[in-house]
Amino acid sequence: MVSPQVQHARSPVNQVRYELLTLGDELLLGLTTNTHLAFIGQQLGRRGVQLSRNSTVADEATQIAAEFEQAWARSHVIITTGGLGPTCDDRTREAIATVLKQQLVFDTAIEQAIANRFAAFGRRMGPNNLKQAYRFADGEVLTNANGTAPGLWFERDGRVLCMLPGPPNELQPMFIEQVLPRLEARGLLLDREAYVQIRTAGIGESALELKLQPVLDRHAEGLSVAFCAHEGMVDCRLSSPSGRLSVAEIEGIARECSRVIGEDFTTYGHDSLARLTSDLLRVQERRLAVAETATGGLLANAFTELGGACKFFAGGVVCCSNDARMQLLDIPECLLLQHGAASAECAVAMATGVAEALGSDYGLAVTGFAGETLGPGGNPIGTIFIALHAPHGVWSRKLSYPGPRSAVKIRAVNAALDWLRRELIRERNGTVVPVRQTGIPQ
Amino acid sequence: MVSPQVQHARSPVNQVRYELLTLGDELLLGLTTNTHLAFIGQQLGRRGVQLSRNSTVADEATQIAAEFEQAWARSHVIITTGGLGPTCDDRTREAIATVLKQQLVFDTAIEQAIANRFAAFGRRMGPNNLKQAYRFADGEVLTNANGTAPGLWFERDGRVLCMLPGPPNELQPMFIEQVLPRLEARGLLLDREAYVQIRTAGIGESALELKLQPVLDRHAEGLSVAFCAHEGMVDCRLSSPSGRLSVAEIEGIARECSRVIGEDFTTYGHDSLARLTSDLLRVQERRLAVAETATGGLLANAFTELGGACKFFAGGVVCCSNDARMQLLDIPECLLLQHGAASAECAVAMATGVAEALGSDYGLAVTGFAGETLGPGGNPIGTIFIALHAPHGVWSRKLSYPGPRSAVKIRAVNAALDWLRRELIRERNGTVVPVRQTGIPQ
Numbered sequence: 006m007v008s009p010q011v012q013h014a015r016s017p018v019n020q021v022r023y024e025l026l027t028l029g030d031e032l033l034l035g036l037t038t039n040t041h042l043a044f045i046g047q048q049l050g051r052r053g054v055q056l057s058r059n060s061t062v063a064d065e066a067t068q069i070a071a072e073f074e075q076a077w078a079r080s081h082v083i084i085t086t087g088g089l090g091p092t093c094d095d096r097t098r099e100a101i102a103t104v105l106k107q108q109l110v111f112d113t114a115i116e117q118a119i120a121n122r123f124a125a126f127g128r129r130m131g132p133n134n135l136k137q138a139y140r141f142a143d144g145e146v147l148t149n150a151n152g153t154a155p156g157l158w159f160e161r162d163g164r165v166l167c168m169l170p171g172p173p174n175e176l177q178p179m180f181i182e183q184v185l186p187r188l189e190a191r192g193l194l195l196d197r198e199a200y201v202q203i204r205t206a207g208i209g210e211s212a213l214e215l216k217l218q219p220v221l222d223r224h225a226e227g228l229s230v231a232f233c234a235h236e237g238m239v240d241c242r243l244s245s246p247s248g249r250l251s252v253a254e255i256e257g258i259a260r261e262c263s264r265v266i267g268e269d270f271t272t273y274g275h276d277s278l279a280r281l282t283s284d285l286l287r288v289q290e291r292r293l294a295v296a297e298t299a300t301g302g303l304l305a306n307a308f309t310e311l312g313g314a315c316k317f318f319a320g321g322v323v324c325c326s327n328d329a330r331m332q333l334l335d336i337p338e339c340l341l342l343q344h345g346a347a348s349a350e351c352a353v354a355m356a357t358g359v360a361e362a363l364g365s366d367y368g369l370a371v372t373g374f375a376g377e378t379l380g381p382g383g384n385p386i387g388t389i390f391i392a393l394h395a396p397h398g399v400w401s402r403k404l405s406y407p408g409p410r411s412a413v414k415i416r417a418v419n420a421a422l423d424w425l426r427r428e429l430i431r432e433r434n435g436t437v438v439p440v441r442q443t444g445i446p447q
Numbered sequence: 448m449v450s451p452q453v454q455h456a457r458s459p460v461n462q463v464r465y466e467l468l469t470l471g472d473e474l475l476l477g478l479t480t481n482t483h484l485a486f487i488g489q490q491l492g493r494r495g496v497q498l499s500r501n502s503t504v505a506d507e508a509t510q511i512a513a514e515f516e517q518a519w520a521r522s523h524v525i526i527t528t529g530g531l532g533p534t535c536d537d538r539t540r541e542a543i544a545t546v547l548k549q550q551l552v553f554d555t556a557i558e559q560a561i562a563n564r565f566a567a568f569g570r571r572m573g574p575n576n577l578k579q580a581y582r583f584a585d586g587e588v589l590t591n592a593n594g595t596a597p598g599l600w601f602e603r604d605g606r607v608l609c610m611l612p613g614p615p616n617e618l619q620p621m622f623i624e625q626v627l628p629r630l631e632a633r634g635l636l637l638d639r640e641a642y643v644q645i646r647t648a649g650i651g652e653s654a655l656e657l658k659l660q661p662v663l664d665r666h667a668e669g670l671s672v673a674f675c676a677h678e679g680m681v682d683c684r685l686s687s688p689s690g691r692l693s694v695a696e697i698e699g700i701a702r703e704c705s706r707v708i709g710e711d712f713t714t715y716g717h718d719s720l721a722r723l724t725s726d727l728l729r730v731q732e733r734r735l736a737v738a739e740t741a742t743g744g745l746l747a748n749a750f751t752e753l754g755g756a757c758k759f760f761a762g763g764v765v766c767c768s769n770d771a772r773m774q775l776l777d778i779p780e781c782l783l784l785q786h787g788a789a790s791a792e793c794a795v796a797m798a799t800g801v802a803e804a805l806g807s808d809y810g811l812a813v814t815g816f817a818g819e820t821l822g823p824g825g826n827p828i829g830t831i832f833i834a835l836h837a838p839h840g841v842w843s844r845k846l847s848y849p850g851p852r853s854a855v856k857i858r859a860v861n862a863a864l865d866w867l868r869r870e871l872i873r874e875r876n877g878t879v880v881p882v883r884q885t886g887i888p889q
Contacts, residue, residue: 030497031675032484032485032488033484033488033497033500033501034488034489034492034497034498035484035485035486035488035489036485036489036677037485037677038480038481038482038484038485039480039481039485039501040480042474042477042481042503043474043477043478043480043481044477045477046474046476046477046478047477047478048477050477055472055475055476056475057475057504057505058475058502058504058514059474059475059481059502059503060503061500061501061502062499062500063497068500126849173851174850174851174854233473233478235478235479294771295765301744301747301748301751301752302743302745302763302765303744303748304744305744305747306744306745306765308767309743309744309765309767310743310852310853312852314767315767318767319767319768319770319771320766320768320770320771320775321744321764321765322762322763322764322775323737323744323748323751323762323763323764324762325751325756325757325761325762326760326762326805328761328805328806329736329761329762329805332805332806333762333764333775333805362775363768363770363771363774363775364770364774409616410752410754411752
């Protein structure tokens with residue numbers, strides 16, 4: 006086992022060893038997915054730190070203690086999740102206190118916060134809730150605005166222990182608002198984003214790499230480049246771990262890259278396609294409606310998930326039957342009989358139909374076969390038709406995705422969002438082609 | 448560290464120590480969520496085994512080797528995921544071969560399978576794909592019907608190593624079709640389900656426990672009971688780890704429990720509410736349509752996710768504007784003005800409106816506030832109205848869920864599905880109340 010000498014906290018952040026312990030039988034039994042690793046890994050990654058490992062063990066005091074003891078010996082920052090609740094299987098606090106030889110002391114401020122929370126919900130605090138009011142004698146408390154279990158913070162000899170509650174809606178704001186600033190103040194994280202991220206859509210990883218090669222070659226010295234493909238999108242991360250290039254210089258290179266990428270460039274940073282498209286709709290004061298078959302409600306959900314969507318999102322129709330297509334979207338029966346529901350013609354009729362039914366400027370439609378059964382007319386599974394009805398025209402496009410149903414659905418949603426994004430930008434820039442046509446653009 | 452003596456494979460399965468190593472920088476950087484832990488944990492749990500631990504480390508040969516060496520020393524079955532691909536950062540195969548002192552040998556059968564797969568997709572195999580054609584000299588191959596990387600299987604001294612590819616759509620069928628039967632054949636898993644699971648909806652964990660207490664007390668000897676609450680549903684698992692009770696006896700107790708639970712009992716086993724409701728609709732030859740605001744498309748998606756939904760699911764409407772409610776669902780403007788969109792009245796009008804628009808027997812509607820902004824009329828966030836239009840009447844119901852938006856949405860979907868399930872069962876059993884009424888049943 007690697008057992009590095011623990012260095013002082015002021016060492017460069019990429020030499021700080023971070024470790025995550027996720028505790029709970031429910032994770033090992035697969036009753037709950039471990040979302041903490043993805044959330045904390047991503048947050049730390051943005052600040053220049055890669056978690057060195059994540060271990061998940063059961064709610065069992067000796068196992069927790071053994072695991073923590075090893076982690077505390079080999080790493081600088083240990084983050085634990087779970088096991089801080091009021092019930093008898095919540096053993097993290099006590100198990101770790103034993104290893105640290107720390108007394109647990111009753112904290113009346115925590116008790117008051119728990120009592121206030123119960124009062125606000127009109128419920129009475131049980132005696133077992135008082136278990137949550139204990140903290141390490143030499144430790145601090147991370148307040149919890151969304152639950153009863155506070156987080157705990159402990160430092161010794163330049164090492165940090167940070168214990169977080171298990172529910173994601175309690176852990177996540179606590180991590181962003183209280184943990185990141187503390188780590189930053191101690192020099193254990195960068196005080197800024199570690200990389201400049203360029204997001205793209207509609208271009209593959211190797212095609213993007215090829216396109217960017219001349220720019221990246223010109224600035225090769227001191228520049229680190231990482232590509233990351235996910236669900237039909239590719240991100241490119243630029244950084245300078247050696248510090249040879251300044252943030253302003255990296256941003257300059259990123260701007261050069263985005264010019265080379267052209268329309269496939271979506272944004273700098275971390276915004277999703279749904280967020281970018283929503284912002285364009287809002288700013289351009291355009292309304293959208295969607296009609297979907299293959300994506301089954303996920304396209305509508307991409308917008309409603311964001312909050313405040315009713316300002317620009319009129320609504321959606323999920324049509325699984327020709328009745329629905331004819332009744333709600335006014336699609337002629339003869340079109341459905343001639344071309345079928347999974348066709349470019351039907352996609353166009355759905356996009357126009359939903360835009361007209363809901364009085365929207367834009368109509369976005371997805372139809373096709375996401376599932377396991379073979380489509381009629383020789384169309385294999387994963388054949389998707391998307392269509393966009395815009396104030397200046399209507400187009401449709403045939404796409405093909407291999408893979409399981411859930412992956413096909415997400416890629417189809419992203420392809421539809423990306424297409425709308427491009428059209429909104431063309432409209433904003435006055436580069437639209439004001440001709441009504443059906444066909445495959447580009 | 449606990450370092451148990453490795454016992455022979457024929458020991459009782461709950462003494463077999465299983466360990467999962469999930470490998471990949473993308474997991475530690477939060478680019479991919481670790482779904483393997485949940486999937487494998489659940490599959491093993493159903494066969495009487497709880498994973499003793501899961502570790503995630505980076506794609507780095509010395510770290511993989513160190514981690515595997517420890518695991519191989521302390522556990523009986525080691526499952527690894529990831530790092531079997533064709534690129535230079537796929538290092539699992541080589542790192543583990545070093546620890547096992549196993550030669551990697553080129554397997555022409557694997558080469559042929561990879562070549563066939565490329566040919567089927569009309570692509571040419573690159574030279575780096577040949578890396579995937581190596582297996583351990585004394586090992587076996589798990590074929591991969593959904594990708595190029597085969598799984599690897601290796602045994603020595605009663606210990607098992609099973610290496611699986613990272614993509615879930617490749618790993619999951621391989622695990623179920625090839626790994627579980629091999630583990631079962633070696634006595635490392637139960638050859639049947641480890642517990643009888645009773646699923647419920649609409650009743651809390653402590654209320655369920657209280658209700659079942661008399662039955663469980665009567666059969667206390669040899670019976671193990673575990674409750675598991677998730678998203679508005681509670682499962683109860685009955686087993687007899689000592690073997691004192693036979694499967695038939697446990698099933699008898701489960702039947703007693705289900706009678707006591709009454710309408711809140713949903714099923715034995717693992718079927719979801721969407722699956723159960725779909726089966727009832729199919730068997731009773733009823734058609735459904737849905738209308739939703741707060742759940743934003745997820746209610747429709749619950750049905751379309753299953754495949755073959757078009758047989759009973761006419762479609763859905765996601766309405767984020769009064770325009771959509773009036774245009775698509777024929778809801779009178781005066782109703783919306785008087786009661787607002789988040790009201791029992793609007794929910795009822797949506798359910799009836801969508802059933803009538805799509806010529807369906809049942810209409811299910813969800814409206815309310817799932818988001819962060821405060822609702823009008825003093826309704827706090829998490830106030831949800833669901834309504835059900837059935838051939839024999841229409842009802843609405845007000846629900847209240849604390850928590851973040853995504854949790855409120857899932858609970859609202861489950862509440863709506865559960866209500867439909869109950870009505871379909873009442874209809875099947877001829878216990879419907881044939882009166883048109885609006886109010887809260889039960």
